[in-house]
Amino acid sequence: MIPRINSDIPARAGIGLRAPHFETVLEQLPDVAWFEAHSENYFGLAHGDRVGGKPLYYLERIREHYPLSLHGVGLSLGSVDPLNRPHLKQLKNLIDVIEPGLVSEHLSWSSVNGRYFNDLLPMPYTEEVLAHMVNRVSATQDLLGRQILIENASSYLEFSASTIPEWEFVVALAQQADCKLLLDVNNIYVNAMNHMFDPLLFLQSVPAELVQEIHLAGHTTKTFEEGVLRIDTHDQLVCDAVWSLYGAAVSRFADVPALIEWDSNLPPLAVLLEEAQRADAVAGFVANAEERHEHIA
């Protein structure tokens, strides 16, 4: 058996791994630093104790050549339902098999009384909700026996009940639950446009040491009679405004891995590779510019 590559995720751009690309990745072994897999796709069905299936067959082979991160979309951390133990058990089993460099989940909820909506639904930001999230993230980390990253979600509404700005909420959560952050720059931009705040203020409010990963994705701008909404569709190229924001993020959070997410209307792998190269180029340019700046100063 080929020895596995080290699990550490390098501070370069990776690509979200999708089933239609499994075989191409194994045939071409493209020059990309790492891949991120959606954890639930490798669980097998219905609360089995063993993970498995054709997706895991491919993931284990891809893991021999690349570091992987596991990105969950179904844990429903923000829900008031009891923490989903069978789900966590499946995740733990998958972690044991894959040895991911990073494990992440979302600041969102997706279930009520055991009924799942399988979506990343928005949370109000209050002290009460913060305490709830801190408990849930802490319990998850205890059960998994490792630190996780929490990702800021996109949203199309804000609750009147919210008393804390989103950026203060995510920072407080990371500090109090002792987790790290996965900053989705596209989600920051989508929310900034939808809810009228300065996306740079979000970035500047987050202490650099809390950020261990950045997400980049494409979104859709929808115009209605009542106004414009940005919808987080993950179905197209990263837009220029988000690339600019990524530049600002790289300048603030140096040496952090970035990930190109593309989930529907999936293009050929080559398009994702180009996006990853662009992310590396932006990061390299920012680093060089800062060096030049230091020389001049």
Place this chain on the structure above:
Amino acid sequence: MNTLREQQRSFAQFIVNGEDGGDAPETPVLKQSPSSQFKDIQRLQIYRNNFVISLREALAGVYPVIHKLVGEAFFHHVAREYIQHHPSCTGNLHDFGDKFADFLQAFPGLEALPYLPDVARLEWAYHQVFHATEGEMLNLSALDEKQMASLTFELSSHCVWLSSDYPVLRIWQANQDGQEETTVSLDEGGVRYVVLRHGPQIEFHLLSAGVFTLIDSLAKSNTFAQACEDALGVEADCDIAVALQFLVTQKIVNGFSHPPTASRTT
């Protein structure tokens, strides 16, 4: 936590029922944006649409042949009803859709396509096998005939065996992408088959009545002797040696156990 509980409950209510949930659905109170005139309902409706579309697409992903056979419009209709009657109950979207065959069986308007539920059973079996852990190859060489007779077998989760009164395997094959148009006659009759996985390869194997019964009987924890008797009862010339070889090489049987030893008196 009561505020959050209440907020999530009413949010969920809207996602599931939309504006039909009552004349004035009780919804969470939202902030008004200074830059737009969206009503609360419109913003919530985006989540309701996402919910319906993502579950419908998950269903269409598992049941592409059903989707093709009933057409897009009808599939949307039946999917919407299914989502209402059989909610998703795990955080893994791949678990969703397990009761779709039975649901189609009872669904009004599909009487003209009586084979549809069995095609759905085939598609769910394929999906189960796709996500199942592969079995291990058994070594039975150390056992003699007498020992074999009293064994019970454990069947692997990577295989599903089914039978239908309709030629569902041919219907399924004829409706795969890239297949040339063919006609499948229902007069071709029924089929017994097993779906299983070898690595990335998912395979269908036709089964005789005897082999089908042998597997079915072993799955009920009957002894090998009993299962053979059942198999020979439906197919007198069923070749048990060949059948057993098939069960082992296809990893359909995954483990075995000896009968509990009778308590001895001393």
